[in-house]
Amino acid sequence: EAQVTQNPRYLITVTGKKLTVTCSQNMNHEYMSWYRQDPGLGLRQIYYSMNVEVTDKGDVPEGYKVSRKEKRNFPLILESPSPNQTSLYFCASSTWTSGGFSTDTQYFGPGTRLTVL
Amino acid sequence: GNSVTQMEGPVTLSEEAFLTINCTYTATGYPSLFWYVQYPGEGLQLLLKATKADDKGSNKGFEATYRKETTSFHLEKGSVQVSDSAVYFCALNSGYSTLTFGKGTMLLVSP
Numbered sequence: 001e002a003q004v005t006q007n008p009r010y011l012i013t014v015t016g017k018k019l020t021v022t023c024s025q026n027m028n029h030e031y032m033s034w035y036r037q038d039p040g041l042g043l044r045q046i047y048y049s050m051n052v053e054v055t056d057k058g059d060v061p062e063g064y065k066v067s068r069k070e071k072r073n074f075p076l077i078l079e080s081p082s083p084n085q086t087s088l089y090f091c092a093s094s095t096w097t098s099g100g101f102s103t104d105t106q107y108f109g110p111g112t113r114l115t116v117l
Numbered sequence: 118g119n120s121v122t123q124m125e126g127p128v129t130l131s132e133e134a135f136l137t138i139n140c141t142y143t144a145t146g147y148p149s150l151f152w153y154v155q156y157p158g159e160g161l162q163l164l165l166k167a168t169k170a171d172d173k174g175s176n177k178g179f180e181a182t183y184r185k186e187t188t189s190f191h192l193e194k195g196s197v198q199v200s201d202s203a204v205y206f207c208a209l210n211s212g213y214s215t216l217t218f219g220k221g222t223m224l225l226v227s228p
Contacts, residue, residue: 004160033216042206042220043161058215090160092216103149103168106216108160 004109023091030096032074123219140207148211150190
């Protein structure tokens with residue numbers, strides 16, 4: 001089954017304790033992205049990756065890191081989490097049509113609910 | 118920059134009622150437009166999309182038409198069901214796969 005998986009699904013942690021949220025897709029997609037969802041703000045993009053070793057900032061990258069060492073995986077790293085990073089996080093993937101075309105459908109993971117105390 | 122504006126919710130309807138959720142956008146170039154749906158406790162799923170002006174996207178009885186002259190992509194369904202209760206997001210992609218989302222509209226359908 002084609003899917004995007006995230007782990008963990010729920011995480012409660014404390015300020016300053018480094019954490020990693022994993023994301024994996026089995027569709028051989030080039031493009032992967034991380035979003036956070038907050039009430040009244042919708043979804044905002046954190047980081048994205050167009051292929052292995054190619055990443056770029058989205059709208060709200062502060063406090064986050066990513067890496068893309070393998071095509072299928074795109075972990076989100078919070079090196080020193082703070083309470084304002086409490087949110088629902090989604091990973092997504094899609095094919096990547098070079099030239100900037102925008103018709104590709106993004107497939108989303110089930111979400112990771114993070115609480116930072 | 119790009120932006121998407123959707124009507125605020127919640128939208129509360131009785132089963133079999135007609136649904137409209139308004140969505141307007143601002144974008145450079147020729148964006149593709151999407152409606153995603155989020156059921157309780159789940160991730161986002163693509164509901165429908167349209168990639169050029171006057172295209173109509175449709176799925177599961179929902180439809181939306183890409184209106185470039187009014188920069189709109191309103192979601193409609195002729196007869197909603199309780200199972201349609203969810204949050205609906207309008208989004209645009211103006212290039213390089215970067216999605217810009219609206220804030221979402223919650224739909225509550227009662228029997």
